[in-house]
Amino acid sequence: MAERGVIELDNVSHSYGGGELLSNISLTLAPGAFHFLTGPSGAGKTTFLKICYAELVPTAGAVRLFGADVRGMDRDQIARTRRRIGVVHQDCRFLDHLPVIDNIALPLLTAGQDPDDERNNIDELLGWVGLRARADALPPELSGGERQRAALARAVIMAPDVILADEPTGNIDWEMSLRILQLLVELNRMGKTILIATHDLNLIRAAKAQVAARVLRIKDRQLNLAGADL
Amino acid sequence: MSGAADALRLLRGDPRAGSVVPPSGFTARLTVFTAAAMAFLAVFALALALSAGHLADRWGDALARTATVRLSAPAGQMDTQLAAVMEVLRTTPGVATARPMTEPEQRALLEPWFGPDLPVETLPLPRMVEVTETQTGFDADALRLRLAGEAPGAVLDDHTRWRRPLVRAADRLRGLGWLSIGLIGAAMGAMITLAANSALAANAQVIEVLRLVGARDAFIARAFVRRFTRRALEGAALGTAAGMVAVALMPGGDGTGFLTGLGFRGLDWLWPLALPPLAGLVAFWATRFAAFRVLKGIT
Secondary structure, eight states, X not given: OXXXXXXXXEEEEEEETTEEEEEEEEEEEXXXXXXXXXXXXXXXXXXXXXXHTTSSOOSEEEEEETTEEGGGOOHHHHHHHHTTEEEEOTTOOOOTTSOHHHHHHHXXXXXXXXXXXXXXXXXXXXXXXXXXXXXXXXXXXXXXXXXXXXXXXXXXXXXXXXXXXXXXXXXXXXXXXXXXXXXXXXXXXXXXXXXXXXXXXXXXXXXXXXXXXXXXXXXXXXXXXXXXXX | OOHHHHHHHHHHSOHHHHTTSOOOHHHHHHHHHHXXXXXXXXXXXXXXXXXXXXXXXXXXHHHHTEEEEEEOOOTTTHHHHHHHHHHHHHTSTTEEEEEEOOHHHHHHHHHHHHOTTOOGGGSOOOEEEEEEEOSXXXXXXXXXXXXXXXXXXXXXXXXXXXXXXXXHHHHHHHHHHHHHHHHHHHHHHHHHHHHHHHHHHHTHHHHHHHHHTTOOHHHHHHHHHHHHHHHHHHHHHHHHHHHHHHHHXXXXXXXXXXXXXXXXXXXXXXGGGGHHHHHHHHHHHHHHHHHHHHHHHOO
């Protein structure tokens, strides 16, 4: 019997503005897998990720998250499922009026947990991403790399099974990109499933030197496994 | 989740949950001002309703227990017929007291129309007999028949003709007062709904972020509901206090006139204290309704 994936897409197609962006895409993300998603700008990488965490419902095909079909989920079920998927966006999407520590604790708060009870975990997490000294800063006061690390901390605070990252190193220097990658590799070694959308081939090569990463490419509305050239 | 459970969670819940919505000065001030103004008006509507109610009760009670017999007879028969009228009244069940009005009392009744110097003793005026009823009252039709038999010049006026419209008017005024309170509540609900819609629209990005980190609609709605309910409570408390002071400072009187009787008496002063919690409830439901409607429209 085939292994059940944490995220499964069956013949998924998605149209936007009258044109088809993704066509008949099938994919199974196995637990603990490390994937890159690459492709030219506008190919549909962000749309693909949005489908993977149920922010978008595809116009055709089936999406199963942890075995449950998204089409059969109500809004509360989708919200609960999202707590098992940590998402890092390129623009990070913080609440700018809250300090970094509260932004990182936000998933706990929305899940009905008391952040004070998790103070040690939050502190440990801040140390892990190197932001302990910036805990009380407001997001607009952070550098690009600090924002990405804070977003990563927020994405993992609920100990999700899957981390989805959309261009997590898009606006930061190479050194900081490697730091972010290192954190994601560490998470993968802890058993988390990782899917990173990026057009940065150097980042992919750096990752492949450390983990058995598969590289998927979206091109001409199709998803394919990239060749050995990467 | 039921509304009652939501209200309880709102009151005892983690205030940090409300901090996820950034403070917005304009909608905050608008909500507090609206609640204060509406509560201020509601205090006056309440005073109107309660005063009109008291007036209706007082007029109803006072007039319902009194009647007048007017006796018109030739000068030679006046005393005989008056004695007959008094005897009829004395033996009528339901009549507590009956007393012929004195000449000065009758003069006082006519004074507003004819002035103080009218020689009433030279005029062929009817004699008036003031009748007070017992709690059970008398049978007016039977009394009229007996008076017609014993004193043909006697006419019974039990005040029904002019009592009814007065009491009806006061009752209508009381109803209008309560209707005004209802309309004020509805208007406040509508304005808070608009303010909540505006706040929700202004915080679309916040809602998006909360959704991304797994917030349920109930959590997001609660953050807005908590804020608007608190503002409405604060505003309504201010407006109610100001309204109560204004009513207390209204010129008083003997309380029998309408305007001089407008206000609260005794335990009536407790009624306005219900307005802030009511405003909070209105704000709670209005914001909850607006929040869930908006959130349902956001995919």
